[in-house]
Amino acid sequence: MSRRVVRQSKFRHVFGQAAKADQAYEDIRVSKVTWDSSFCAVNPKFLAIIVEAGGGGAFIVLPLAKTGRVDKNHPLVTGHTAPVLDIDWCPHNDNVIASASDDTTIMVWQIPDYTPMRNITEPIITLEGHSKRVGILCWHPTARNVLLSAGSDNVIIIWNVGTGEVLLSLDDMHPDIIHSVCWNSNGSLLATTCKDKTLRIIDPRKGQVVAERARPHEGARPLRAVFTADGKLLSTGFSRMSERQLALWDPNNFEEPVALQEMDTSNGVLLPFYDPDSSIIYLCGKGDSSIRYFEITDEPPFVHYLNTFSSKEPQRGMGFMPKRGLDVSKCEIARFYKLHERKCEPIVMTVPRKSDLFQDDLYPDTPGPEPALEADEWLSGQDAEPVLISLRDGYVPPKHRELRVTKPNILDVRPPSGPRRSQSAQDSPLSQQHTLERLLEEIKALREQVQAQDQRITALENMLCELVDGTD
Numbered sequence: 001m002s003r004r005v006v007r008q009s010k011f012r013h014v015f016g017q018a019a020k021a022d023q024a025y026e027d028i029r030v031s032k033v034t035w036d037s038s039f040c041a042v043n044p045k046f047l048a049i050i051v052e053a054g055g056g057g058a059f060i061v062l063p064l065a066k067t068g069r070v071d072k073n074h075p076l077v078t079g080h081t082a083p084v085l086d087i088d089w090c091p092h093n094d095n096v097i098a099s100a101s102d103d104t105t106i107m108v109w110q111i112p113d114y115t116p117m118r119n120i121t122e123p124i125i126t127l128e129g130h131s132k133r134v135g136i137l138c139w140h141p142t143a144r145n146v147l148l149s150a151g152s153d154n155v156i157i158i159w160n161v162g163t164g165e166v167l168l169s170l171d172d173m174h175p176d177i178i179h180s181v182c183w184n185s186n187g188s189l190l191a192t193t194c195k196d197k198t199l200r201i202i203d204p205r206k207g208q209v210v211a212e213r214a215r216p217h218e219g220a221r222p223l224r225a226v227f228t229a230d231g232k233l234l235s236t237g238f239s240r241m242s243e244r245q246l247a248l249w250d251p252n253n254f255e256e257p258v259a260l261q262e263m264d265t266s267n268g269v270l271l272p273f274y275d276p277d278s279s280i281i282y283l284c285g286k287g288d289s290s291i292r293y294f295e296i297t298d299e300p301p302f303v304h305y306l307n308t309f310s311s312k313e314p315q316r317g318m319g320f321m322p323k324r325g326l327d328v329s330k331c332e333i334a335r336f337y338k339l340h341e342r343k344c345e346p347i348v349m350t351v352p353r354k355s356d357l358f359q360d361d362l363y364p365d366t367p368g369p370e371p372a373l374e375a376d377e378w379l380s381g382q383d384a385e386p387v388l389i390s391l392r393d394g395y396v397p398p399k400h401r402e403l404r405v406t407k408p409n410i411l412d413v414r415p416p417s418g419p420r421r422s423q424s425a426q427d428s429p430l431s432q433q434h435t436l437e438r439l440l441e442e443i444k445a446l447r448e449q450v451q452a453q454d455q456r457i458t459a460l461e462n463m464l465c466e467l468v469d470g471t472d
Helices: 375-379 429-471
Strands: 015-018 040-042 046-051 057-063 077-080 084-089 096-101 105-110 125-128 134-139 146-151 156-160 165-170 178-183 190-194 198-203 208-214 224-227 233-238 243-249 259-265 270-275 280-285 290-296 303-310 317-320 332-339 343-350
Touching: 015 303, 040 084, 040 332, 046 084, 046 317, 057 084, 057 096, 077 096, 077 105, 084 134, 096 134, 105 134, 105 146, 134 178, 146 178, 165 375, 190 224, 198 233, 224 270, 233 270, 243 270, 243 280, 259 303, 270 317, 270 332, 280 332
Parallel strands: 040 317, 178 224
Antiparallel strands: 015 343, 040 046, 046 057, 057 077, 084 096, 096 105, 105 125, 134 146, 146 156, 156 165, 178 190, 190 198, 198 208, 224 233, 233 243, 243 259, 270 280, 280 290, 290 303, 317 332, 332 343
């Protein structure tokens, strides 16, 4: 009788655990918009959540350490005239976030390290080019200031945020609404899924589809796809019988999936979160109360079920922390930020280890905050892998860095005479004046707060004296 050999894997015992109640973020009115985005974005400094807002669209940005009940008057980021549908932090600057809205615009925001006193209403730049709502945002993984947006006009636009220019517009590749867009690891290719049930791999700079697969999943519900570290594709979708599926594809042979996993029958669209360092895919269904995770390997059956984290409450959305934001001293390999109706709850995925030493095998060098290319280098055809950093001593986010926008002067058509330093909008006297005014306002507001506290202390001291006199 043959003995069944248990597969060796350091991730076989990964377990999920919800954070304690005091580590959650309470009293947040999470957006009720019916859109299949994650509604949440997180980085090593901040947590951003799309929230309900009257008369426009807004999202809230909280420092990661600011857990507990959120003040109902906490400043929001407001500027859109219709609901915000997607938000995404810049991978190369932890203080910069982009938001996409039903109002057809994309706005890029600079978030200060201190908590502002009032709503942030002025974006660094507004990008206008879509004719219908914009529901997908995705920063380029290796090139500085390159942002992709996809709208309900079936168009993908790639922007240079540093100048506000359109680098590329892919407007004749999708006959219907785009459901998901994902860059590969070096940003040379895109994987897209569309309402026409086709999975496409696109070379954006050549403006052509290099491979496609019609109906990778037979069901009618939306598909999603992400690249793996070695260039394969993971797609989530539905079977003809409405069973949810996960499939692994080799783009060089799109006829049959390399592997296919069937899960359960449910309507919730699966949001895939892929970790290239551990090659684990986490599947979070909107409206589910569980996170399933699978390990992707080179040997059959290629997709290995690991476990399911289950809780009682369904999730409205989900944020996924980049690797550099994790606690390596606790063998934490992933952290999710699960949105409830009125709160956000961190969920930590851990590999149980007895040693307190740094675990090299769990934490290979991972993409850091430095871009590998400039926008024009990428556009000219250059590719570069992400600049990696070690997590051995933990990761400390750099201090506040300004994003400088230099809009080209379309009226000045003279050829440049030798090298000259381009004066950015941030260097202009007008901008400096604006910064000084803002700082003076902040100082004034803080002074008023201190004054109010002094008055309160004096009033309490007077009450105490009266009580003491009364007892005498």
